[in-house]
Amino acid sequence: MEKKLKVAALRNGTVIDHIPSDKLFKVVSILHLDVTLNQITLANNLDSAKIGSKGLIKISERALEVDETNKIALIAPNAKINIIREYEVVEKRPLVLPEEIIEIVQCCNPNCITNHQPVTTRFHVINNENEILLKCHFCEREVRQEEVKIK
Amino acid sequence: MSNNSLVSISDYSKDEILSILDSAAEFEANPNRKILDGKVIATLFFEPSTRTRLSFETAVIRLGGSIIGFSDAATSSSSKGETLNDTIHMVSCYADAIVMRHPLEGAARYAAEVSPVPIVNAGDGANQHPSQTLLDLYSILKTQRTLENLTICLVGDLKYGRTVHSLIMAMSHFHPTFKFIAPEELKMPDEYKLFCRKNNISFTEENELNENFNDADILYMTRVQKERFQDLMEYERVKNVYTLKNAMLEHTKPNLRILHPLPRVTEIDPDVDKNEKAYYFRQAQNGLYVRQAIVSKVLNSITFKSEKK
Numbered sequence: 298m299e300k301k302l303k304v305a306a307l308r309n310g311t312v313i314d315h316i317p318s319d320k321l322f323k324v325v326s327i328l329h330l331d332v333t334l335n336q337i338t339l340a341n342n343l344d345s346a347k348i349g350s351k352g353l354i355k356i357s358e359r360a361l362e363v364d365e366t367n368k369i370a371l372i373a374p375n376a377k378i379n380i381i382r383e384y385e386v387v388e389k390r391p392l393v394l395p396e397e398i399i400e401i402v403q404c405c406n407p408n409c410i411t412n413h414q415p416v417t418t419r420f421h422v423i424n425n426e427n428e429i430l431l432k433c434h435f436c437e438r439e440v441r442q443e444e445v446k447i448k
Numbered sequence: 449m450s451n452n453s454l455v456s457i458s459d460y461s462k463d464e465i466l467s468i469l470d471s472a473a474e475f476e477a478n479p480n481r482k483i484l485d486g487k488v489i490a491t492l493f494f495e496p497s498t499r500t501r502l503s504f505e506t507a508v509i510r511l512g513g514s515i516i517g518f519s520d521a522a523t524s525s526s527s528k529g530e531t532l533n534d535t536i537h538m539v540s541c542y543a544d545a546i547v548m549r550h551p552l553e554g555a556a557r558y559a560a561e562v563s564p565v566p567i568v569n570a571g572d573g574a575n576q577h578p579s580q581t582l583l584d585l586y587s588i589l590k591t592q593r594t595l596e597n598l599t600i601c602l603v604g605d606l607k608y609g610r611t612v613h614s615l616i617m618a619m620s621h622f623h624p625t626f627k628f629i630a631p632e633e634l635k636m637p638d639e640y641k642l643f644c645r646k647n648n649i650s651f652t653e654e655n656e657l658n659e660n661f662n663d664a665d666i667l668y669m670t671r672v673q674k675e676r677f678q679d680l681m682e683y684e685r686v687k688n689v690y691t692l693k694n695a696m697l698e699h700t701k702p703n704l705r706i707l708h709p710l711p712r713v714t715e716i717d718p719d720v721d722k723n724e725k726a727y728y729f730r731q732a733q734n735g736l737y738v739r740q741a742i743v744s745k746v747l748n749s750i751t752f753k754s755e756k757k
């Protein structure tokens with residue numbers, strides 16, 4: 298009951314829930330929501346039984362594409378994404394880390410060409426035993442998923 | 449983009465590696481062949497490396513090609529702030545292929561993606577230097593008459609030494625056994641040990657250089673650099689124990705050969721030079737034939753045996 302008062306219902310669009318509070322604005326930036334003309338509702342520091350404190354984003358009149366939502370998998374792998382039509386959840390979108398990550402990650406190698414010239418970053422996602430590594434397409438440096446720097 | 453570029457040794461399959469080595473042997477038998485007649489090759493050295501540049505330029509000239517380029521970024525337009533992308537496009541208006549050395553890692557991969565003509569990576573920072581790896585393989589093949597089932601001892605800076613990392617990748621096609629001998633500070637990184645395990649390559653690790661290489665076919669020495677050490681006392685200790693001396697070679701196999709990418713500092717005592725097992729100076733000379741093979745391949749100027757029908 299109380300939740301509904303805090304965040305108004307959405308008729309058509311996308312709801313991204315369970316974003317860790319400290320990642321909310323990263324998600325906004327990765328999805329370029331700071332420049333969208335659609336109505337958006339942001340909420341942050343909401344109580345969450347699961348993660349303590351969470352953020353939430355509602356984007357009106359736009360169903361995000363799969364390659365857009367997958368960009369979030371890197372920084373908020375447990376976020377919940379629902380596509381809404383006429384107040385109903387029509388799709389629960391699972392998050393899948395893409396095989397290749399373009400643009401949003403910054404290479405951790407200070408001597409990498411991408412940190413010195415206007416080069417779009419590109420990383421290959423490698424499943425290595427029980428950890429996920431990102432390998433820079435250019436300098437070939439590997440970094441653990443949790444150490445990734447988002448631009 | 450030209451997909452004939454050579455950026456990393458992993459761009460080449462086992463067959464491509466073997467065909468380069470075959471062709472290098474043909475160039476060694478007959479180095480002066482005018483198969484690049486009328487071709488222009490640019491050597492763009494954004495950081496100086498006289499040794500590598502002279503080797504590539506000699507390779508091109510012996511094949512009848514011509515050279516344009518620069519040997520130092522200070523004399524190039526990049527010192528005026530031109531992007532690498534723009535420099536590559538400008539040079540590709542004049543040259544049929546570009547040999548490039550750059551201080552930034554990943555520069556060669558990037559250049560290969562934007563360039564209309566093939567790029568040969570002559571070193572991108574600490575990342576890749578495939579012509580060095582191919583000349584190492586050629587030297588191993590020439591001295592051992594095979595690349596298969598050899599025991600290769602890698603000594604010195606195994607942490608930062610890119611030549612040893614690339615050598616592991618390249619040798620992985622040929623069932624090697626490795627022995628990694630390095631001080632604690634400079635030991636082989638986990639990712640390469642993992643690579644060996646995944647490819648069923650057996651290896652052992654030791655941290656002292658004593659006569660623990662008596663079963664080796666190749667002793668690959670690398671430079672131990674002072675700036676890699678935080679503790680200078682430790683550097684002094686390592687420097688003294690990681691020096692190969694002639695007396696240490698007494699019980700080694702007769703076919704053993706000692707390689708070193710050069711220049712050396714103190715890792716090989718000059719008293720080793722006169723031993724017939726010392727191969728490092730001839731190794732450098734092999735670079736010429738291997739680079740002739742590489743430049744010819746990227747320009748499609750020779751047909752490789754494996755590609756003939």
Ligand SMILES: [Zn+2]
Nearest residue numbers: 404409433436
């Ligand atoms: Zn990088």
